[in-house]
Amino acid sequence: MNKEKLINKINQAFKSVQLEEGIGLWEAQGHDDRLTAKECRELRKKDEKEDWSKIQIIDLYKYSSSLSFFDAKGMRFHTPMFLLLALNVFELEEKELNKKGSIQSCLEPDIEFHLLSGLAYLKSDNEIMKNYSEEQFSLFTAPQIECIVEFLKYRMKEMEEHYSNKYAKELGTNPDAVIYDKDYIQLKHGVDYWTKKYKL
Numbered sequence: 770m771n772k773e774k775l776i777n778k779i780n781q782a783f784k785s786v787q788l789e790e791g792i793g794l795w796e797a798q799g800h801d802d803r804l805t806a807k808e809c810r811e812l813r814k815k816d817e818k819e820d821w822s823k824i825q826i827i828d829l830y831k832y833s834s835s836l837s838f839f840d841a842k843g844m845r846f847h848t849p850m851f852l853l854l855a856l857n858v859f860e861l862e863e864k865e866l867n868k869k870g871s872i873q874s875c876l877e878p879d880i881e882f883h884l885l886s887g888l889a890y891l892k893s894d895n896e897i898m899k900n901y902s903e904e905q906f907s908l909f910t911a912p913q914i915e916c917i918v919e920f921l922k923y924r925m926k927e928m929e930e931h932y933s934n935k936y937a938k939e940l941g942t943n944p945d946a947v948i949y950d951k952d953y954i955q956l957k958h959g960v961d962y963w964t965k966k967y968k969l
Contacts (some may be wrong), residue, residue: 770919770922770923772856772923775856775916775919775920775923776853776856776858778912778915778916778919779849779852779853779916779920780849781912782849782910782912782913782915782916783821783845783848783849783913783916786821786845786846786849787818787819787820787846788816788817788818788819788821788842788843788846789818789842790842791839791840791841791842791843791845791846792838792839792840792842792843793813793816793817793818793843793846793847794816794817794824794828794829794832794835794847795812795813795815795816795828795832795835796809796810796812796813796816797832797835797836797837797838797839797843798812798831798832798834798835798838799812799813800838801834801835801837801838821846821847821849821850822849822850824847824850826854826859826862826863826866827866827871827872829850829851829854829878830866830871830872830875830876830877830878831872831875833875833876833877833878833879834876835847836851836878836879836880836883837883839905840904840905841904841905841906841907841908842908844905844906844908845906845908845909845913848880848909848913848917849916851878851880852880852916852917852920854878854880855878855880855881855920856920856923881920881921881924883905884917884920884921884959884963885921885955885956885958885959885962886902887899887902887903887906887962888955888958888959888962890902909967911967914963914967917963918960918963918964921956921959921960921963922960924956925953925956925957925960928947928950928952928953928956929944929947929953931947932944932946932947932950933947
């Protein structure tokens with residue numbers, strides 16, 4: 770699936786998703802900062818709850834750690850924006866924010882890490898983290914899970930192209946060497962994990 774089709778698929782699959790009573794971006798940051806329940810409720814007032822496409826890009830950067838503190842509804846609501854961000858849909862806006870110095874000190878959001886984190890607990894004895902990882906994605910529909918699979922496949926394709934571009938050829942890199950790249954292997958495991966888990 771090419772990038773344009775993937776972007777359209779994400780927009781369609783998550784089109785009507787709302788936050789409902791789920792944990793939002795600001796509230797999740799409050800949990801990360803170990804704030805009180807009352808303080809988290811106050812932060813929740815700032816959260817977008819109805820239209821995930823209205824979430825500010827700068828907030829995705831400032832509160833990127835919120836990914837680790839979403840509940841199932843929070844993860845379902847915010848995932849499309851993080852996926853689109855990872856696909857450089859907001860590249861021009863990000864460049865402008867960088868010019869202003871607004872996000873230079875922020876950690877870049879890493880949705881890919883969270884989509885692959887479940888792999889770490891497959892053979893783990895840490896039942897709490899295993900259950901939490903599964904719970905975060907428990908409300909996703911089949912089309913939404915397909916977006917995750919296609920996103921990971923797209924990442925694999927990007928790596929394949931990197932190993933076969935003209936610069937790699939000039940360095941004498943064998944395009945087939947990509948299959949030994951640990952990140953590529955992890956992505957492949959991720960595709961298999963999500964495909965088998967949800968029987969796509």
